[in-house]
Amino acid sequence: MSQKASSRKGSLAYKILQYVVCILLAFLSLFPFIVMIVNATRSSNQIQSHALSFIPSHYLMNNMKVLTTKTFHPLVGFKNSAIISICATALSVYFSTLTAYAIVAYDWKLKKGFFAVIMAIMMIPATVSSIGFYQFMYKIGLTNNFAALILPAIAAPSTVFFMRQYMIPALPMEIVQSARIDGAGEFRTFNQIVLPLCKPGMATQAIFIFVFQWNNLFMPMILLTQKEKWTMPMMVSQLSGDMYKTEYGAVYLGLLLTVLPIFVIYFLLSKYIIAGVALGGVKE
Amino acid sequence: MTGSQKHLKGMSYAKYGYLFALPFILIFLIFTLYPTIYTFVLAFTDAHGVGNEVKFLDEPFSNFTKILTNKTFITCFKNTVKLWIMNFIPQITLAMLLTAWFTARRVTVKGQGLFKVLFYMPNIITAATIAILFNALFQYPKGPVNDIIMGIGLRDSAFYFLNSKSASQMLVAFIQFWIWYGNTMIVLISGVLGISPDIYEAADIDGANSAQIFFQITIPNLKTVLLYTLVTSLIGGLNMFDIPKLFNRGGPDNATATASVFIYDKAFTGKQLFAQAAAASIFMFIIIAACSALLFYIMRDKDAIAMEKMKKAELKARRKGASVL
Structure with missing residues (x-):
């Protein structure tokens, strides 16, 4: 009886470990892009004082202006x-x-x-x-x-x-x-x-x-x-050159613009893309 | 009647095979084979800059000796191998672990579909963008990662990641790992799903536990897929360019410069030493060709079987076609 209970406890701990690892990895996949999207809307001064924030600001158009004038x-x-x-x-x-x-x-x-x-x-x-x-x-x-x-x-x-x-x-x-x-x-x-x-x-x-x-x-x-x-x-x-050295907000916005089409394609077609990767792997 | 039909198929249809493969062959000869041979030839010349006259060298192999005794190239080549190993070992380990979890038949992980979508995502994003995004994340003294480190009290002062050789190398390896583990995981999962369920049922009846099943059935049956992953990753790793070039411009002090970065810099910046860059390319070409040959050798048997099957299917189809006639 007690052996069964302890093994059940063990498998519960194992299950928790699995979800913790998976959720951490999922967060790791998203984190850089979340920072990118949020900072694209913040001014370079805001980023200078607090580089990490999850609250969008209202400097998107301003960053766009800085970005495109160079x-x-x-x-x-x-x-x-x-x-x-x-x-x-x-x-x-x-x-x-x-x-x-x-x-x-x-x-x-x-x-x-x-x-x-x-x-x-x-x-x-x-x-x-x-x-x-x-x-x-x-x-x-x-x-x-x-x-x-x-x-x-x-x-x-x-x-x-x-x-x-x-x-x-x-x-x-x-x-x-x-x-x-x-x-x-x-x-x-x-x-x-x-x-x-x-x-x-x-x-x-x-x-x-x-x-x-x-x-x-x-x-x-x-x-x-x-x-x-x-x-x-x-x-x-x-974007990593001297031209944009202190224009942090503009850099993040530039990065966001380049991946926007890929993001759209991915979230519309992820099912097919992942199936395609699986197919490619067993092609031998 | 069958005689005339055979004649039809053997003779008049064969030309369509050549005709339909012709665009591929022509483009391949012009844009792949010729440039490859041309690279070989250039490696024995003094080609440099744009518009200079090109002469063959008196000592034909001097570009190769120059490259192979060039300290920067040796450093770059060592970096390439080191960065690949530093990313591949954790990558394959994590991918195997996730494969074991996601294909376990007793306790399945819920939300697998979403996890797969998220784990694979970095692989599809422009590598150039990822390199510069990580450069921005690891800025000094004010950057998101330094904010976190100081925020949770890991360090009192900001750490200058991009100025440290080992930190830069670790980060390039980490980015490569982060981009590729999801891809490797999906390939391995599809490999596991291709294993006959009968073997697993037999193991269940024999009372094997999950660990035994994984190590004694899954891994041995996955050997071909694992080797395929290893070789494709190695070839990709030997060509690593976007991340090392853009994350920290190969620096600091060439610590993250790879062979491809070296070739690019030699040929397209400064004195534009095309001949030496070509010699370095040929050196990499030989190593990659050896890896490809290895892969070809590994996959050879299975493909022969597939070809046989194809022939049989064709024969069958033909017999059917003939019976219709």
Whole structure:
């Protein structure tokens, strides 16, 4: 009897420990962003005297004025990041699905070798060839051109890999066969029959590619030197410079503006995003 | 009839395979393969600055010897490995613990969905923003974290985090840990959910307790997923750039500068020594390629099985297609 009671007590303590740890970690995830949001509304003087506060103030517009009169132009950064991210995502998802379809639906001699190459290069990050990439882009005059950031997205090995894994169970080849019998061309079959069937997989990949492109710092930082071409993360990197040294409120506001679209996407789509992460992890 | 059909499939459809893979192949050759080869070539030249004439070196490997004897590069490379280890060990430990809690079948944690959403959140936020946000949080003498430390009486005076080498390193490692543990946890949870429930039922019947089940069934069955996590994290860690570059500008005294930060600074600031930066890139490329090869080797068997399955399914589909005809 008493043994049972003590074990019950033990499991209760264990349960409390679990919730305490989880709640602490949840707080740790939120805390920096809460400070960011609250301080975005406070004046630099208020932050100087009490850096930590959970009560919003009324200096939001004032901070906005300070922020935008210097090098930080949220609308320019937003527009540039949006152009790059949307174009790169659309191209990447479409052509990766097309490439995956080429692997899944057709038998061609070099297919096996091609797929092995995709597997092999999937893990090699673009940053290690960045020096050659920059020099090449400089020679053909594509620095300060968004095409240099958008076009490479057409060849995305990990997206091809994911779409291939997705297509094998989700795409019944009978449908393709019957489309052929009906006399539909191969390209039309892909666009009108295969693409709609792959929509859920494409949507998952689209979220991840978009977020990756939006957050990307290294490549844009190398290629874009003209201020009017800067992306959001590049604008952010200015916030730690001398220009904003004592403008604490403006810095917090700038940070808030860069993550606003990501916050919106995340809280609307978190269910799909987390399911997508889980799917990606067991892809091997 | 079957003969002519085979001919149709084998011959006239194969070209569509090439055709549909063509955009990928072209873009890959132009924007990935060529720049990679070009980086290799540049590593044997004297390329520097913009618009200077580029010559091959008389001693072909002198860029490599310069880089590998460069004290700053050695420090940066050591930092990269150190920062990765400092973030990975706590990351995988916490992710495993949370996985054990969230997949326990007897006592489940309530509100799991919300916890997962919150734990994963830092992973999706712009790393550049996170780096500068943490820089703001750890300001001296007046900053939110110093406010807390002095408010609860942990210290009498503010601590200059950004001026301390070890504190800066610990913070960069912490930020990396904080960004990635949620992601690792979700990957591990999906790995556990992929383990056959029959094994667990058998263990239940044999009267195994939760700890025994976790260490003797879950972990051995999770081996592939764990190795996958390890290698992808290592490759990502070797490329660490945004957080070290922006949190404290690689400082103080290069304490948080990584190999990627070194390459960027060499090539795109000051004298723009592209050739030396290319040599450093090639060094990192070789290490990363070795890690990828390891991963490829680990995943090889499973993929062969998947390919077999795919072929069988194709055959089946074809037979069905033929019977329809």
